Amino acid sequence: MSSNRLSRASCGCTIERLLRQEVTYIFITGAQKQSDTPAGKTFIAYNIRVCDTETKRRYSEFESLRRALSRLHPTLIVPPIPEKHSLVDYAALQTRVKDDLPMVEKRKRMLQTFLNRVANHPELGLDHVFHRFLESGVAWSDVLHSPPLSQLPKNPLQMVVSKEANVQAHKYNTVLSSNLIPIPSATYVLKSPDPRFEESEKFTFRIANYMSNNLDKSQRKVIRRLGELANDYAELGAVYNGFSLNETGPVANAIEKVGQAVDASYTESAQMVTSLEGEFAEPIQEHSQFAHIVKQVLRFRHLKHAQMEMIEGSLESKKENLESLQRMESEARRLEEAISRERTIGSNAVDVDELNNNSSNDDIPGTMSSTTVNGNGYHHHDDMNSGINNNNPYGSHPSLSSSSSPPSFQNDTHVGRRPATKTWASPVKMINAVGHSLQNIIDVDPEATRRNQIGKTKDAMDVLQEALEITRQDLAGSSTELQSELDRFQREKIKDLRDMLIAYAKIHIRYCQRNLESWQEARAEVDKIPI
DSSP: OOHHHHHHOOOOOHHHHHHTSTTOOEEEEEEEEEEETTTTEEEEEEEEEETTEEEEEEHHHHHHHHHHHHHHOTTSOOOOOOOOOOHHHHHHSSSOGGGOHHHHHHHHHHHHHHHHHHHHSTTGGGOHHHHHHHSTTOOHHHHHTSTTGGGOOSSGGGBOOOTTSSSOSSSBOTTTTSTTSOOOOTTOOOSSOOHHHHHHHHHHHHHHHHIIIIIHHHHHHHHHHHHHHHHHHHHHHHHHHHHHTTOOHHHHHHHHHHHHHHHHHHHHHHHHHHHHIIIIIHHHHHHHHHHHHHHHHHHHHHHHHHHHHHHHHHHHHHHHHHHHHHHHHHHHHHHHHHHHHHHHHHHHHHHHHHHHHHHHHTTSTTOOEEEEEOTTSOEEEEESOHHHHHTOTTOOOTTOOSSSSOHHHHOHHHHTOOOOOOOOSOHHHHHHHHHHHHHHHHOSSHHHHHHHHHHHHHHHHHHHHHHHHHHHHHHHHHHHHHHHHHHHHHHHHHHHHHHHHHHHHHHHHHHHHHHHHHHHHHHHHHHTSOO
């Protein structure tokens, strides 16, 4: 274990101290069937040993451990565990799959590989959740319901994953969990994708499809046929041994030796099937799963990038909305100022008319009148002293009739003018009427509503701006960490493929050598038959 790895984090627990030793290897020493007393169900418990520390875990606990590590470290490539079996597998076998000894042995090997890959990982091997899994006497359900797992959000996009960001990583983030922060869908298309990760995604998708649909499937088919061949060798060897009983002398000995060679071919074929299963087929299946895990990690980084772009879009939309509200506020203020000026001008104009009318009436002796403005904007005069008017010695003036209506409304045809239509007295009344109508349509108090919207928009922009800064830093840091993780995995994959191909060659060489020895002995016995 490198010093760089140790310098990054340390929990100081017993398991960590044991894993620091270079020679430490995690073993699964056995598997026993146990029963769940309350439910009465049986399960397989796997014995895990780290130096002198031993504990037992069932398959579902391995599964929850891997899921927990994936949630804690969404940008890391967490090694896979053997896949669950489908209902078809259960239906095809007379006994349950968990009682199938070869399947249990296969799980033991793959789970042991999983534990050691996690322990050797520069980040996952330091995680205390992993250490708790290996500790003796620890209830795993308690670990799942305690920090840090209990503090994780349901959506990993609501937490910061990069240690290079200026906020605490791998924990619930209140800013990113706000209702204002958008959550992108898996189908979101990036506006400005990173070419490096685009190429990585294409390469990984191609490798995943090839590993799953070609290499893994073909290798399973070969192993199945080799197993069938081994069974055929077993039957053929029994036939040769029975045939030798019907002969005597060198012929019987030669037939018996051929039968023994066929039995050896059966034994070596079965051994080759077992070796290929453990040293080649299982690593192929593991790397097929690895390819899909890399796809998931790249997909998370894609969603993180999409989240940043969506926050940028939301922030831009809020800015445009704020500018629109501020323009409305500015227009409203100018309108209020215009209304105020119109009211002032209108009131001053009425005072001037009254002064003019009063001054014209003062020219008539004995008359006191006031100028009023009727609803239609026409001026008329009412006598202030009706008694004087009734006792006027000069009699009734033709223009002052007893009717309450102005002369112009009694008979317009007599004065030679068109009938008056109803008009606005001044711009002030028109503006007041329009403003009153808009006020009823928009809100009871549009000014308060608009200012409230401006305040809320500014608050939302502050949250989005903070979230954008966090997301940008998190994306940059997680991209760097993910690129480093992909490089590490690529080096590990190349080493694994090299070891797998060497093992594949050695298995076939050993098979051929053992068979060659058996058939050379059979040939020597056949050569003893006299011609």
